[in-house]
Amino acid sequence: MITVTSAAGGVGRLLVRQLAQRGVPVRAVVKNIDQERTTRRDGATEVVVGDLRSPQTLDTALLGTTVLYHAAPTQIIDERPIIEHLIASGPSQGLQHIVFHSVIHPDLHELTHHRQKDVAEGLLRDSTMPTTVLRPSHYMQNYLEIWDLLQAGVMPYPVSPNSVMGVVDVADVAEAAATIALDPAPHTGRTYDLSTVELTRHEMAAIWAKVLGHGVTAVRIPPSSLTQRAAALPALGSVVTHAVRATGLRSVGHLVRGAGAASNPRGMNNWPPDAREAYRVMMSHYDRHGLPAGDLNVLPALLGREPNSYEDFARRSVAEYEQQSRSDRG
Template sequence: MITVTSAAGGVGRLLVRQLATQNVPVRAVVKNAAQAATTRADGAVEVVVGDLRSEETLRNALVGADVLYHAAPTQIIDERPIIDLLIAIGPANGLQHIVFHSVIHPNLHQLTHHHQKDIAEGILRSSGIPTTVLRPSHYMQNYLEVWEFLQAGVMPYPVSPDSVMGVVDVADVAEAAANILVDPTPHTDRVYDLSTVELTRHEMAEIW
């Protein structure tokens, strides 16, 4: 059994679908009944509804699971309590491998999200639990949220148009994650940066 947290998220949904098409049993962790219905439709064979910061939720998510794909919901900034719980109760419930969804360049500590991911990675490295870290770069799909602005010729990002940004498609992240989850042993203690091309905003504008 593979457990996927944040299974109703952009990567999570595609990951559940990827595994389901390979007939891999997936237990999905989501936060409400609506998301539970969605993830069942995506192919999850078991669903846990709850808050990842709850020990009861995590126990239900991990019992009998060999491998965990852990991606924290975006609204959770401090991941340490969740990671500490995973380490404390995971092995006793049969957990053998964690694939951790991190972020590109976690050493950029001036960015809170990156700093928290760096802390979580360090805790997992010291835990003794076989772990693989995925560090996706900026999602291409993020720009769909501001697509109307882009069509109007406005780039609503407070960064220099000359700065370089690596981008990746969430579908590629999900595919890479699925490949690792079905055979995690060769990827133990590996860290993978997931990106495709690096573009300035000028280059992005030309493509759009």
């Protein structure tokens, strides 16, 4: 049995699907009934609904599990108690290996999310639990949260368009995770950077323009808007102006729908205040410094092929959204 925590997340869903397609029993850990329905459709054999911070949830998830893929939601600030419980209780439940989902450059200790991942890595490294650590870069998929705005011709984000970001396709992360989870022994004690390419958002916008067939302009939204919505107001004029220039009157509907989605990015309105502030600080750092990629040679070696390019990802995303639109209409 392979157990996947955060199984309704971007990597988790794809990982459950890949394992299920290979006929592997998968136990998915999710936080609510809606997510349970989703992960069962993805192919999960068993589902545990609960909070990862609950020892009871963790024990239920671990029972009879040989390999655990563990990823904690961003809104969980302190991951130490979870990792300590996995280390203490896992072996007695049958756990033989943990594939730990970390973050690229966990040594950026001024960022809470990165520092907490570094702490977790250290706990696992100092334990006797066989572990593999994955350090993914910024996800290409993060920008799909503003899909309607991309359709309108703008790419607003709380990071400077000039900042260089290392990025990776979630699909490649899930494929690498599946490869390791199915045969973890050769990867024991290894730490893998999962990065594909470095791009500014200006460069990303140019790729979206090529794929969508209309202009797309990257616009900076102040990172402070993540905790103070009014801080985004000065940037709205630029967003509307660029959208109208790119797509004319067609931009109106997309702007309205995009504004609705942007009012609660990543479901942050439901996060605790300390998690929202930690995310703001992280985006502020990326705004000033970007986020360099890790070792670009690692992911091709794990996949046995070249990783998906940003254009590959963009074209696939457009095809998926068009297919979903046809399904919704029919």
